[in-house]
Amino acid sequence: MPPRGREWKRTKIVIVIVLVVLALGALRTVVSDIMQSHAVAATTQDNAKQYVSVVLPKQVEASGNTVLPGTLRGYVESPIYARATGYLLHWYVDIGARVKQGQLLADLDTPEIDQELAQAIAQRDQTGASLGLAKSSLARWQQLRQRDAVSQQELDERQSTYTQDVANLTAAEANVARLRQLESFKRITAPFTGVITQRNIDVGDLIDAGSGTSRALFALAQSDPLRINVQVPQAYAEGIAEGQTAIVTQAELQGRKFEGVITHVSGAIDVPTRSLEIEVRLPNPDGKLRPGAYVQVAVHGESRMRLMVPGNALLFRAEGPQVAVVDANGNVKLHTITIAQDLGQTLEITSGIAPTDRVIINPSDSVADGDHVEIAEPQKAAPANAASSKAASSTKGVS
Structure with missing residues (x-):
């Protein structure tokens, strides 16, 4: 074969090899791009999945005692205002003083009222003198009329003058009498037996009458007995009745319990709070409890089964408190719930969920009805024997 024929054959082989290499490179690039796009799509799809942790509500038997917060109040409480305007001459009691009904608390100086009273007395005496003259004049004119010395018209005029002077x-x-009654208010007295809880005045203060814009001179509270107004959730309202015993405790008085009695029960459920207001009367003969203190009131009720969920499962929405539940298809459904009692880390639920519902814990604020989620597998703790073996081998290596 001529040399030129062999060279041409070799050239064709080289060209074919180059074309094959280029084709393989292009194929590799296409396959790589396809695999990478599949990987990106799989990663995107995996990242788009929303993983959540769920718990099943725990069914427990709720105790018959419902512990509710309350504030001690005096059985009778009243701010004491001045009925007369004047200057404070003296005050006789201070905060913490125990006073009896009618006891003098303060004296006022009321010069204007004193002058008005003196003027009123003078006017009364003047009117009385005028009435005496009108009475004697009427008697004389009646005698003259009997002798027909004066006309009936003149006698009627004297009668009218006398009647007007009587009025x-x-x-x-x-x-x-009004001014004397007003002057008696210069003496500020206690309207009932109790303890002084506030004194807002001092000697020389100008005291204004009334309770509209003026300040109270004193605040008085009856500390024995005390009363507590408690809001009982609707779920526990059925077991509440007058005469029931309520146990009152105060955090500062460890180990002491005070027994009170429910004396009043509201006849209706309060719509905004869905609660029933009750009043507990609490004896306080030793004065150990003080009005205004924060206490816990244990009200006895019927025991019943409740569902407990973690507090971090709660969602606050316009529809009220809700929890997010995952159905069998992995879709989210928001359930409006009724909370019987907030125990801090857990919530006692009376309605809205079932024991078999899978409740999402720590749900995102954006979670909504119909969202598809994946339930994350709970992390398994390391076996105890494996941990022991690891610790043993570590100890052996050290020795």
């Missing part, structure tokens, strides 16, 4: 005297006496 004027009655009005003057009423005005005097």
Whole structure:
């Protein structure tokens, strides 16, 4: 074969080899791109999945005692205002003083009222003198009329003057009585037996009458017995009745329990709070409990089964408290629940979920009805024997 023929054959072989290599490179690039796109799609799909942790509600028997917060109040509490305007001359009791009904608390100086009373007395005396003259004049004119010395018209005029003076005297006496009553309010006295909880005045203060814009002189509270107004959740309202015993405890008085009695029960459920208001009367003969203190009130009720869920499963929405539940298809359903009692880390639920519902814990704020989620597998703890073996081998290596 001529040399040129062999060279041409070799060239064709080289060209074929180059084309094959280029084709293999292109094929490899295409396959790599396809595999990479599949991997990206799989990663994107995997990242798009929303993994959640779920728990099943725990069914427990709720105790018959319902512990509720409350505030001690005096059985009778009243701010004491001045009825007369004047200056404070003296005060006789301070905060913490125990006073009896009618005891003098303070004295006021009321010069304006004193002058008005003196003027009213003078006007009453003047009206009385005028009435005396009108009475004697009427008697004389009646005698003259009997002798037909005066006309009936003149006698009627004297009778009218006398009647008017009688009415004027009655009005003057009423005005005097009013001012004397007002002057008696210079003495500020206790309306009932109790303890002084506030004193807002001092000697020389100008005291304004009334309770509209003026300040209270004192605040008085009856500390024995005390009363507590408690809001009982609707779920526990059926077991509440007057005469039931309530146990009161205060955190600062460890180990002490005070027994009270439910004396009043509201006849209706409060719509905004869905609770029933009750009043507990609590004897306090030794004065150990003080009005205004925060206490816990244990009210006895019927025992019943409740569902408990973690507190971090709760969602706050416009529809009220809710929890997110995952159905068999992995879709989210928001359930509106009724909370019987908030125990801090757990919630006692009366309605809205079932014992078999899978409740999402730590749900995101954006979770909504119909979202598809994946349930994350719970992390398994290392076996105890494996941990022991590891610790033993470590100890052996050290020795």
